[in-house]
Amino acid sequence: MSETTLPQDDAVSVPAGGSRHDAATAELARQAPQVPARVPDSAGLRLLAVHAHPDDESSKGAAMMAAYVDAGARVMVATATGGEEGSLLNPAAGEIQQCHRDLTGVRRQEMAQAAEALGVEHVWLGFVDSGLPEGDPTPPLPFGSFATLPLEQAAEPLVRLIRRFRPHVITCYDESGGYPHPDHIMSHRIAVEAYHAAGDPERYQGTGEPWAPQKLYYDRAFNPGRLRALHWALVEAGIESPYEERLTRWEEGDRPDWLTTHEVTTQVPVGDYLEARDAALRAHRTQVEPSGFFFATPNDFLREVWPYDDFVLVDSRVETSVPEYDLFAGLR
Numbered sequence: 001m002s003e004t005t006l007p008q009d010d011a012v013s014v015p016a017g018g019s020r021h022d023a024a025t026a027e028l029a030r031q032a033p034q035v036p037a038r039v040p041d042s043a044g045l046r047l048l049a050v051h052a053h054p055d056d057e058s059s060k061g062a063a064m065m066a067a068y069v070d071a072g073a074r075v076m077v078a079t080a081t082g083g084e085e086g087s088l089l090n091p092a093a094g095e096i097q098q099c100h101r102d103l104t105g106v107r108r109q110e111m112a113q114a115a116e117a118l119g120v121e122h123v124w125l126g127f128v129d130s131g132l133p134e135g136d137p138t139p140p141l142p143f144g145s146f147a148t149l150p151l152e153q154a155a156e157p158l159v160r161l162i163r164r165f166r167p168h169v170i171t172c173y174d175e176s177g178g179y180p181h182p183d184h185i186m187s188h189r190i191a192v193e194a195y196h197a198a199g200d201p202e203r204y205q206g207t208g209e210p211w212a213p214q215k216l217y218y219d220r221a222f223n224p225g226r227l228r229a230l231h232w233a234l235v236e237a238g239i240e241s242p243y244e245e246r247l248t249r250w251e252e253g254d255r256p257d258w259l260t261t262h263e264v265t266t267q268v269p270v271g272d273y274l275e276a277r278d279a280a281l282r283a284h285r286t287q288v289e290p291s292g293f294f295f296a297t298p299n300d301f302l303r304e305v306w307p308y309d310d311f312v313l314v315d316s317r318v319e320t321s322v323p324e325y326d327l328f329a330g331l332r
């Protein structure tokens with residue numbers, strides 16, 4: 001199966017006069033009372049989250065991972081690159097000399113601390129950061145960097161990891177990468193490739209016993225339904241909303257052309273794990289400002305308005321029905 005067989009937005013039916021987001025949000029709102037407060041016992045189950053750079057795992061799906069670790073699952077984060085092209089994004093971290101001498105080394109330590117905060121296992125897939133090319137025309141990507149590699153070469157370490165760790169569920173970014181960073185798009189491509197290939201004995205020979213993961217999800221951490229719900233709740237409470245500008249632009253039709261519209265199918269209750277997410281984010285001290293965007297919405301507020309991490313079920317080899325509230329639904 002190739003990427004092109006995955007469900008596309010065109011397949012989503014939308015009621016007259018409504019957008020896909022509205023339809024999805026309305027549907028989820030109708031279901032809301034049924035959302036359980038916690039994920040079920042998950043002993044014996046394994047989840048693999050595929051990410052591009054150290055810190056991505058803490059800003060997308062982090063509370064979900066902490067929740068499943070607490071419920072007894074094994075959770076593995078695979079980070080494709082070392083984040084070598086990143087720069088110091090939190091000025092306060094600049095007081096530490098090592099951040100100027102060896103930012104990549106610091107980021108490895110940060111990643112270890114973040115993994116500890118979430119209780120997850122972690123592997124580096126060993127690729128070199130491609131950086132986000134800026135300018136007009138955009139400069140070529142660094143030679144040999146992750147996003148420039150042939151797909152099979154880039155996917156091989158992930159197939160090897162899947163055959164060793166044997167995850168039931170894989171989460172990754174959608175085809176836009178969540179935002180159009182070449183490493184994020186490549187992370188999507190290797191995750192989809194490895195999901196479909198790891199169970200096929202004819203493919204990637206010599207990388208271990210075949211293992212077919214059972215479900216594939218895309219992350220929807222920044223879906224418009226969530227942003228809108230949080231925005232209006234903040235406005236109502238008289239708290240400054242960090243989403244105002246973005247939502248206004250979207251409402252005026254000024255949406256970036258890479259913005260995808262996959263419907264959320266699966267909401268994982270994470271209300272008890274928002275502090276674990278915060279601790280993981282703070283561990284990435286060179287990348288995340290303690291007073292920045294990710295901390296702009298108080299956790300008590302999130303627990304009230306949107307205590308979920310949101311995902312799109314893209315492929316399942318087991319029986320399940322959406323909406324779901326558990327990534328392992330159908331696997332117990």
Ligand SMILES: [Zn+2]
Nearest residue numbers: 052053056181
């Ligand atoms: Zn990234």
